[in-house]
Amino acid sequence: MNKILPLKDIRIIEVKSEIAAGTRGASLGIDALKIASLDLESDYFARFDSEEVENVNDILxxxxxxxxAKFIDGVLTMEERVCLQVSKVLKMNSFPIILAGDHSTAAGSISGIKNAHPDKKLGVVWIDAHADMHTPYTTPSGNMHGMPLAMVSNTDNMECKINDPRSETVDLWNQLKEVGGKGAxxxxxxxxxxxxxDLEQPEEFLLKKHNITNFTTQQVREKGVEAIADETLALLDECDIVYVSFDVDSMDSKISVGTGTPVPNGLSVEEAKILNTRLIKDPKVVAWEMVEVNPTLDTENKMAENAFEILEATTNSLLGE
Ligand SMILES: [Mn+2]
Structure with a gap:
């Protein structure tokens, strides 16, 4: 099941956007990963072509x-740009490795994949402390990095409505759901x-409604990381292609404070590494993303160093190395 790709077939997409996070600094995460690669004496960033998607962080x-839906106009611009870039890379038959700041732009990644593969059924593996399924109607914070999975699934979750967004907000929200093509x-x-x-009631509601599996950290330990990776892919058996989104806050808050919303009882670095390296070997996986490294909250760039180790191991696994 290994894919043997020549090195040129991987393309890194850098998305230094942070407008949808609640804490500032995630846009610096990509540069922190590069610093980590230098400190760890890796040639990673010399090995692959890389392109940066222009950001709109100045609107902050x-x-x-x-x-x-804070900065929703900027979020819309970013989703469109990321969608375009991811779609372009896939249409070149390359494999996009997306390194992003706040997790909202993953909606752009998913829209880009769907845009490049409109007739294929797309499954998503979301490795994250959060479910990221809020909407402007249900969010307690208004931070849109908690909404990407709702954007791409055309979800409003009116059953759990607690907010009354203005018509301008609703209009932009509806435009977000159309990025990359009509509908979900x-x-x-x-x-x-x-x-x-770290889920809120409106997200718990969606998990139940759509019968979504959430493998807990405890289950990962009990069954073994490899078994969880295999079960995850088996659950997406009916999908033609798969996208993997790795939010570094899936890892335990003890590992590092270098992310915006750290939560206890998360994965270890080793578990995250095994999980991602195993998932990416599946031929159905067409894109992989890492998000939410925030060096401004960190000490001695520890999160970026851990995240970089996972990035490099996952990339090598994709290459069959
Ligand atoms: Mn997330």
């Missing part, structure tokens, strides 16, 4: 206008969560 200086890019029933452990 103006403050937000949409309390239930994925079904929520084709999502598998791993180590999600």
């Amino acid at each position: 200086f103006d403050g937000y206008a949409h309390p239930h 890019k994925i079904n929520l029933s084709d999502v598998v969560l791993i180590s999600a452990r």
Whole structure:
């Protein structure tokens, strides 16, 4: 099941956006990964072509206008740009490794995959402390990095509505759901969560409604990481292609404080490494993403060093090395 690809077939997409996080600094995560690679004496960033998607982080200086979907106009711009880039790389028959700041732009990645493969059923593996399925109607914070899976599944979750967003917000939200093409890019029933452990009631509701599996950290330990990876892929058996999204906050808050929303009882670095290296070997996996490294919250770049180790091992696994 190894794919033997020449090195040129991997393309790194850098998305230094942080407008959808609640804490500032995630846009620096990509550079922190590069510093980590240098400190660990790796030639990783010399091995692959890399392109950066232009960001709109300057809008942060103006403050937000949409309390239930902060900076949603900028989020829309970023989703469109990321969608375009991911779609372009896939249409070149390359494998995109996306390194991003806040997790909202993963909606752009998913839309880009669907745009390049409109007739294929797309499954998602979401390795994250959070479920990221909020909507402007249900969010307690208005931070849109908690909403990417709702954007791409055309989900409003009106059953759990607690907010009354303005019509301008609703209009932009509906535009977000159309990035990369009309309608839903994925079904929520084709999502598998791993180590999600900080969920709110509206998200719990969606998990039940769509029968979404969430493998807890405890289950990962009891069954073994490899078995969980295999079960995850088996659950997505009916999907033609798969996208893996790795939020570093899936790892335990003891490992590092270098992410915006750390949560206890997460994966170890080794578990995250085994999980991602195993998943990416599956020929159905067409794109892999890492997000939410925040060096401004860290000490001595520890999170980026751990995350870089996972990035390098996962890439090598993809190459069959
Ligand atoms: Mn996330």
